[in-house]
Amino acid sequence: MDNLQLILNAMVREAVSPQTAAVAIAVIGLNIHFGFTGLLNMGQAGFMLLGAYGMGITVWQGLPFALGILFGFGAALVFALVLGVPTLKLRGDYLAIVTISAAEIIRYVGRSSLLTDFTGSAQGIPGSQYTGPFRDLSFFPSGSLTLLPFNYHDVADGAVWVRLLGWAITIGAVAALVYLLRSGDRFSGVARNGLVVLLTVFTVLLVLFLFPLNYQWTGVSGWWVRFVAWSLVAVCCFVVYLLVRSPWGRLLRGIREDEDAIRSLGKNVFAIKMQALIIGGLFGALGGMVYVLASSVQPDSMGRSLTFFCYTALLLGGAATIFGPVLGTIMFYVGRVFIQQGAQVYVPDSIMNTQEAAWFSYIVVGIALMLLVIFRPQGVLGDKRELRFDV
Amino acid sequence: MGRTTAGLVLALLLAPFLVLMTSGSGSASAVTVLCLPKADETACIASTMGSRAEPIAGVDVILTAPDGSEQTVTTGDDGKWSFEVTETGDYTVSADPKTLPDGFELENETVDVKVDKLGGSFGAILQLRSEDYSAETSKTDEIIQSTVNGLRLGLLLALASVGLSLIYGTTGLSNFAHAEQVTLGGMMGYLFVNQWGLNLWVGGLLVVLFCAFTGWGQDRVLWQPLRRRGLGLTQMMIVTIGLSLALQYTYQYLVGARTVRVVQDNPEVSTFGPVTITHQSIVAMAISVVVLAAVGYALLRTRVGRATRAVSDNPALAAASGIDTDKVIRLVWTVAMGLAGLSGLLYALVVNGIKWDSGLQILLLLFAAVTLGGLGTAFGALVGALIIGLVVELSPVFGMPGDFKYATALLILILLLLVRPQGLLGKPQRVG
Numbered sequence: 001m002d003n004l005q006l007i008l009n010a011m012v013r014e015a016v017s018p019q020t021a022a023v024a025i026a027v028i029g030l031n032i033h034f035g036f037t038g039l040l041n042m043g044q045a046g047f048m049l050l051g052a053y054g055m056g057i058t059v060w061q062g063l064p065f066a067l068g069i070l071f072g073f074g075a076a077l078v079f080a081l082v083l084g085v086p087t088l089k090l091r092g093d094y095l096a097i098v099t100i101s102a103a104e105i106i107r108y109v110g111r112s113s114l115l116t117d118f119t120g121s122a123q124g125i126p127g128s129q130y131t132g133p134f135r136d137l138s139f140f141p142s143g144s145l146t147l148l149p150f151n152y153h154d155v156a157d158g159a160v161w162v163r164l165l166g167w168a169i170t171i172g173a174v175a176a177l178v179y180l181l182r183s184g185d186r187f188s189g190v191a192r193n194g195l196v197v198l199l200t201v202f203t204v205l206l207v208l209f210l211f212p213l214n215y216q217w218t219g220v221s222g223w224w225v226r227f228v229a230w231s232l233v234a235v236c237c238f239v240v241y242l243l244v245r246s247p248w249g250r251l252l253r254g255i256r257e258d259e260d261a262i263r264s265l266g267k268n269v270f271a272i273k274m275q276a277l278i279i280g281g282l283f284g285a286l287g288g289m290v291y292v293l294a295s296s297v298q299p300d301s302m303g304r305s306l307t308f309f310c311y312t313a314l315l316l317g318g319a320a321t322i323f324g325p326v327l328g329t330i331m332f333y334v335g336r337v338f339i340q341q342g343a344q345v346y347v348p349d350s351i352m353n354t355q356e357a358a359w360f361s362y363i364v365v366g367i368a369l370m371l372l373v374i375f376r377p378q379g380v381l382g383d384k385r386e387l388r389f390d391v
Numbered sequence: 392m393g394r395t396t397a398g399l400v401l402a403l404l405l406a407p408f409l410v411l412m413t414s415g416s417g418s419a420s421a422v423t424v425l426c427l428p429k430a431d432e433t434a435c436i437a438s439t440m441g442s443r444a445e446p447i448a449g450v451d452v453i454l455t456a457p458d459g460s461e462q463t464v465t466t467g468d469d470g471k472w473s474f475e476v477t478e479t480g481d482y483t484v485s486a487d488p489k490t491l492p493d494g495f496e497l498e499n500e501t502v503d504v505k506v507d508k509l510g511g512s513f514g515a516i517l518q519l520r521s522e523d524y525s526a527e528t529s530k531t532d533e534i535i536q537s538t539v540n541g542l543r544l545g546l547l548l549a550l551a552s553v554g555l556s557l558i559y560g561t562t563g564l565s566n567f568a569h570a571e572q573v574t575l576g577g578m579m580g581y582l583f584v585n586q587w588g589l590n591l592w593v594g595g596l597l598v599v600l601f602c603a604f605t606g607w608g609q610d611r612v613l614w615q616p617l618r619r620r621g622l623g624l625t626q627m628m629i630v631t632i633g634l635s636l637a638l639q640y641t642y643q644y645l646v647g648a649r650t651v652r653v654v655q656d657n658p659e660v661s662t663f664g665p666v667t668i669t670h671q672s673i674v675a676m677a678i679s680v681v682v683l684a685a686v687g688y689a690l691l692r693t694r695v696g697r698a699t700r701a702v703s704d705n706p707a708l709a710a711a712s713g714i715d716t717d718k719v720i721r722l723v724w725t726v727a728m729g730l731a732g733l734s735g736l737l738y739a740l741v742v743n744g745i746k747w748d749s750g751l752q753i754l755l756l757l758f759a760a761v762t763l764g765g766l767g768t769a770f771g772a773l774v775g776a777l778i779i780g781l782v783v784e785l786s787p788v789f790g791m792p793g794d795f796k797y798a799t800a801l802l803i804l805i806l807l808l809l810v811r812p813q814g815l816l817g818k819p820q821r822v823g
Contacts, residue, residue: 040625086809092625093565093766094808097758101801104755112794304751308632315629359644366637373629374617388623 001160007341008167012211014337015330018221021229022048022291023333027310027317027325028236029283034311035319035386036244037276038256040096043083044284045306046103049299050075051285053110056297057118059130065137068130069289076285079106080278088273100304110299124298127220131293138224140217147223148205151212166210173203181323181381221294229290233326236283241322243279252276253320253386312369318382327380335368336361426473430510436482437473438514439466446470451487452517455501456480465490479506484515495519530788532665537784539666543741545780546679548753550734552760552772553686554727560703560767561716561723562614563624567631569757570750571638572728576602576735577745578642580653591654595736602732603725610724615717635751642747650744653736658743675737682733683773686726690769699723703767756783756797759804765817774815779803 014020026048033041054072059065083102087095109115111122119125152158152166177199180192216222243249251272254262263269288302295301309332317328340361343352352360378384426435436454441447452472454462457480466472476482485501498518506513555569579601583594613634617627658669690696701709702719710716738753739745760779764771779800786799807814 038625040628086805086812090808090812093628094762094812096565096628097762098805098808101755101759101804105798105801108795108798112792114792114794305636308636311629311632356644359640362640363637363644366633366635366640369633369636370630371633373626373633374620374622377626387626 003345005163007338007345009211010341011334011337012207013213014333015207016213016226016230017333018225018229018294019291020329020333021226021233022287022289022293023306023310023313024233024287024326024329025229025236025290026284026287027313027329028233028240029280029287030310030314031319031321031325032240032243032252032276032280032283034314035321035324036249036252036256037273037280038092039088039273039277039280040092041099041277041280042096042304042307043099043101043103044280044310045302045304046099046106047076047079047281047284048288048291048306049103049106049110049302050079051288052292052297052302053119054285055289056125056130056292059133060125061118065133072285072289073282076281077278080281081274084274084277088270088277100307103307104304107299107303119299120297122299124296124301127292127294127296130297131220134293135218135220135224138218140222140224140227142217144214144216144219145223146212146214148208148212151209153212163210166206170203170206170210173199173206177203178327178380181321225294229293232286232290236286237322237326244322248272248275308369309365312365312372314379315369315372315377316379318379320383320386321381324379324381331380332365336365339364426475426512428510428512432509433475433477434479434506434509435473435475435512436484436504436506436515437471437512438516440470440472440486440517441519447492447519449490451490453485453487455483455485457482463487476506477509479509481505484517486517491519529665533788534785535665536667537788538781539668541781541784542777543668543672543676543780544784545777546676546683547734547738547741548756548760548780549683549773549776550679550737551731551753552757552764552776553683553769554723554730555757556761556764556767556769556772557699557703557723558727559761560769561699561706561720562618564614564631565628565758567628567754568635568638569727569731570754571635571642572602572605572731572750573735573738573753574642574745574747574750575605575638576732577653577739577749578646578651578735579732580736580739581646581651581745584653585651585655595733598736599729599733602735603729605732606724606726606728607721609728610721614724615721618720639747639751646747648747650746652744653739669741671740671743675741678733678737682730686730687770687773695719695722752797756780756800759800763804763807763814765814768814768816771814771816 026044029047030041030044033039033044051072054075055065055068058068058071079102083095083099087098110119110124112119113121115121152162155162177196180196180199183192215226218224244252251262251267255269255272259269262272291302313328313332314325315328316331317326318324340357343357343360344354347357372379377387426433426437428435439446440450440452446466446469448466448468448470450466450472451463452466454464454474454476456462456476457478462474464472464474482504483501484504486497488496491497496519502515502517504513504515551569551573555566558564558566558569576598579598580594583589583597584591587594589597613630614627617630622630658671660667660669661673662668688696690700698709698714698719699722701712701714702716706716709719735745735750738749756779757776760775761772762775763778764773764775782800782803783796786796787793791799
């Protein structure tokens with residue numbers, strides 16, 4: 001029981017961590033590329049790295065924080081233009097190969113010892129150099145906070161049955177939420193949306209009741225950065241919701257399904273693809289900025305693997321859906337922690353030590369990605385009919 | 392004597408605690424704790440004389456502080472030396488030439504170290520070279536040496552990328568897991584030759600056969616069923632990414648993050664005029680040329696080679712004219728994986744070591760080679776690989792910083808796509 005509580009605690013901490021939120025934002029961007037437009041962008045980590053460098057370097061050199069954000073977005077914009085011009089007129093594989101190469105070039109340049117004064121080379125830029133202005137923005141009080149103050153300890157002294165019951169209800173609530181989100185056509189309108197919001201709030205409160213979290217209000221990795229990160233996730237979801245409902249959003253799906261049909265309607269397919277690439281890339285840059293707010297700018301933390309994890313998260317949650325990226329990212333990170341911690345706690349060290357447990361969890365990630373694409377390409381929330389396209 | 396022993400015991404007792412206090416940064420130096428930085432109080436300047444494999448003991452290393460004062464330490468049996476400093480500033484490190492081993496001199500007389508904050512460790516590498524080495528190697532000699540290195544890399548890349556290109560041509564799939572097959576070749580070489588002690592030639596043959604068999608098996612259990620299910624190419628490509636991730640971490644799980652060698656002893660070196668090259672490299676290049684020629688001959692002159700090219704050109708038409716496309720694709724997977732394995736084995740021999748991510752590092756070069764030559768054309772891949780190999784090795788000679796030599800190759804790829812998207816040997820209509 002204690003071991004289980006330990007594992008579940010680690011999972012919940014991972015679920016609310018700012019890194020998870022940051023990757024969720026990047027995956028929302030990737031969803032615009034891959035899910036809605038069918039662009040095979042294999043360099044989302046490059047966009048993230050550019051956003052992070054843009055912000056980190058600017059603030060490190062003593063310029064204002066707002067300018068840093070602007071530079072981060074600017075770098076991603078230029079990157080998208082440079083990548084899009086040669087490849088968006090070609091078949092999809094070219095975009096994949098060029099984006100993955102270009103993202104690696106960014107990483108090599110960031111790692112290079114020639115630019116140590118700007119990028120900190122392979123060591124990167126420590127968070128203390130640029131997160132100050134961001135923390136100064138905080139309107140939270142000082143000290144620390146436990147969410148929720150009223151938790152399972154207060155009910156029957158945190159007895160086992162309280163927690164088991166709570167976990168069971170949580171699983172039920174999540175299942176109901178997924179069912180509601182999947183039942184798009186049959187069951188819609190204000191009632192459904194209201195119910196989704198209510199259930200989400202209920203689930204979050206229940207999880208916090210079962211796993212009270214204690215962080216500082218503003219510290220290096222406190223509630224402030226979590227609050228900002230998850231608020232941004234919500235804003236991004238809303239923006240994507242508005243975008244894909246617009247006529248422009250319908251064009252994106254049209255390009256994904258049949259590029260020539262859209263072209264025959266007199267639309268400029270190249271321009272629309274370019275717009276999609278840029279907008280998704282800006283989300284990636286934003287994700288990169290959030291990613292480094294609670295840690296440091298490390299070129300190697302945003303390499304190819306991160307892009308691949310983004311794809312896994314996207315496919316897990318469901319491509320071409322609004323909430324799929326967020327759900328997928330949380331499931332991806334929580335699931336990985338579950339495997340890693342589970343292997344560490346329940347498998348004796350002689351068979352699998354801590355390091356090997358981490359590697360093992362990534363082996364499972366790889367196999368899960370394969371099985372997912374083969375057996376359930378629509379993920380948890382997606383629609384299979386939307387994912388038959390071929391770039 | 393007694394004092395030294397007591398000090399040693401004390402150091403050994405304290406070492407774990409000190410290592411714990413520096414949280415993660417110092418686990419490697421747990422045995423000889425020479426200097427550990429304390430936050431905001433001290434910093435360390437430390438390094439090793441020689442390499443980890445061949446440390447040089449008994450060298451007097453001299454540290455000159457910003458105020459001109461000097462300190463000296465002598466390197467231990469492990470070649471390690473370190474200084475503790477309490478102030479930030481510009482330090483210089485040098486070594487007493489009299490204490491260097493005979494026939495060696497310092498490449499640079501002094502090395503500058505900038506200690507910009509306390510609480511950290513700073514490295515300063517004093518590079519040794521033999522005294523008769525002349526720094527005045529002419530530019531031409533340098534270019535010739537780099538060209539040979541470039542051809543060597545290009546041939547190894549070609550072995551792997553011909554297979555990658557054939558798979559792309561016959562199935563339309565960009566196989567991201569190809570790099571892991573390259574790593575597999577090296578890893579199997581380590582297992583067969585180093586661990587089981589087989590003869591290198593026998594072991595090498597087994598490696599190629601084993602890798603070819605994995606290709607056959609992969610197509611049998613994975614790719615053919617997926618083709619039958621009608622899974623889209625994009626989706627299949629993501630499957631290869633998953634496979635690549637799973638294999639990478641499997642290698643790490645089984646071998647760890649260290650570099651392993653196929654053969655234990657250091658390679659012998661020959662010198663031909665300006666070119667210095669290991670014997671293994673010569674043999675590797677010869678094998679590559681022979682194998683590539685054989686593949687080329689098979690593609691052009693044999694019945695099955697013609698069938699392969701036909702499938703590559705137009706699978707539907709090939710199937711209609713009575714070619715068993717599934718059989719051809721199976722053969723292509725088998726041969727491609729065998730070639731990738733051979734490439735990995737030779738790569739491990741040439742650079743004398745293989746790591747879990749060795750293949751991953753050259754994956755983008757492979758893609759660059761295949762795209763440069765024209766996606767799906769076997770001979771294009773050959774040309775592309777040679778160009779990429781030469782670019783990677785020659786760009787540092789022409790002033791490109793060494794950090795960017797891989798980046799140069801990728802940059803050339805992107806630039807070429809701007810002007811000739813179908814690649815050097817590709818046909819324009821292949822681009823959609």
